[in-house]
Amino acid sequence: MSASRNLTPLLSTLLRRWPASAAAAAYAPALRSYATAAVAASAAGSSTQTASRRTVSLGLLSAGFAATCAFAAPTSSASADSSSGTTPESVLNKVRSTISQMPGMEWAAPTFHVVFVLGGPGSGKGTQCAKLVEEFGVVHLSAGDLLRAHVKSGTEDGNMVKAMIAEGKIVPSSVTIGLLKKAMLESGKTKFLIDGFPRNAENREAFEKEDGIDIHFVLFFDCPEKVMEKRILSRNEGRSDDNVKTIRKRFKVFIDQSMPVVNHYKGMGKVHWVNSNRDPEAVYAETRKLFENF
Ligand SMILES: Nc1ncnc2c1ncn2[C@@H]1O[C@H](COP(=O)(O)OP(=O)(O)O)[C@@H](O)[C@H]1O
Ligand SMILES: O=c1ccn([C@@H]2O[C@H](COP(=O)(O)OP(=O)(O)O)[C@@H](O)[C@H]2O)c(=O)[nH]1
Structure with a gap:
């Protein structure tokens, strides 16, 4: 039987074992994309598999299912989960052990492919990422945008993030x-541009400890401070930190804490340096070449 024909009953089995909340149902499309990616990965590797035991790479599917359960808050079923001590790790372990018990199935860790996009505030990271998304279909994750959205949650954590952004400080990696x-x-995809992260050694070290993530390279946009400051002051996105006082603090944090991250990866031969003090099209003409094999 082909791996894709196995998929629907498998998804049903997983969802039946751990009753899905309404929020979990909202993750179903992402789950399905992981499953499809997993089947494609398995088909690509099928020549090395034995006929008697067909191995399906289910890591992505499992990761999607773990996300479904782990991030279902704040529904009532999620609070039931937390009262019974369910954590993302325990869900993942359950998925792993169930898959291992299914005939012909084997657990495989998910692999996410990542490019870090770094550069000073206003160097053009977001602008270039938008162009890469359009041409290459990669997923752009701006750490700053995710943090700003988190501020809107109004939680204690969100308020802490708000205060840190206003001061240009770096939010803890957790x-x-x-x-x-x-x-x-949630994206259901496997190739990501992570824009504006990691910003210090603590961020970098914590991210490197995560399983199943392959850091391909670092794209660094180099631009003089004077030019970046001028750009930010005319950015006009209503950001609380786009004022001269905070911009200067952000530049200092960038030099003191973020440049050591860039230099760390430079020492490993992983940094592609791009001069972004040119018009956006000229910057992109150079940038895009780095993605032809990503
Ligand atoms: N190469 C460029 N030349 C001139 N302006 C640019 C260039 N790249 C970006 N900008 C503008 O500068 C501002 C900051 O760019 P953005 O992409 O938001 O930077 P970052 O994400 O690095 O903070 C935006 O208003 C953007 O339109
Ligand atoms: O990984 C991150 C990314 C952003 N920030 C905070 O969010 C602000 C804005 O970051 P963003 O990347 O959106 O903007 P940029 O500084 O590149 O203009 C930073 O100054 C930090 O306070 C953070 O703490 N960690």
Whole structure:
């Protein structure tokens, strides 16, 4: 039987084992894309499999299901989950053990492919990422945008983030990585531009500890401070941190804390340096070449 024909009953089995909340149902499309990606991955590797035991790479499917359960808050079933001690890790472990018990199925860790897009505030990261999304169909995740959306949640955590952004400070990785992982899982895709993260050594070290993420390279946009400041002051997106006082603090944080991250990856030969002090089309003409094999 082909792997794709196995898929629907498998999804039903997984969803039956852990009753889906209304919010979980909203994740079904993402789950289905993971499943499709998993089947494609399995088909690509089928020549190495034995006829008696067909191995299906279900890591992405499992990750999608874990996301379904782990991020279903704030529904009533999610609060029942938290009262019974369910955590993202415990859900993932359940998915893993169920899959391992299914005949002909084997657990495989998911792989997400990532390019970090770094550069000073106003260097043009968001502008270039939008062009890459259009041409290459990659997913653009701006850590700053995710944090700003989180502020709107009005939670205690959200208020802490709001205060840190207003001061140009770097939010702890536990918050930012949680938001990034959630967005990655929900997207149902596997190739990501992570824009504006990691911003310091703590962010970088924590992200590198995450399983199943392959950091392909770092795209660094280089632009003089004077030019970046001028750009930010005419950006006009209503951002609370786009004022001269906070911009100067952000530049200092960038030099003191973010440049060491860039230099770390430079030492590993992973940084592509692009001069972004040119018109956006000229910057893109150089940038796009780096993605032909991504
Ligand atoms: N190459 C460029 N030349 C001139 N202006 C640019 C260029 N790239 C971006 N901008 C503008 O500068 C501002 C900051 O760009 P943005 O992409 O938001 O930067 P970042 O994401 O690095 O903070 C935006 O208003 C954008 O339209
Ligand atoms: O991984 C991140 C990304 C952003 N920020 C915060 O969000 C602000 C805005 O970041 P963004 O990347 O959106 O804007 P940029 O500084 O590139 O203009 C930063 O100054 C930080 O306070 C953060 O703490 N961690």
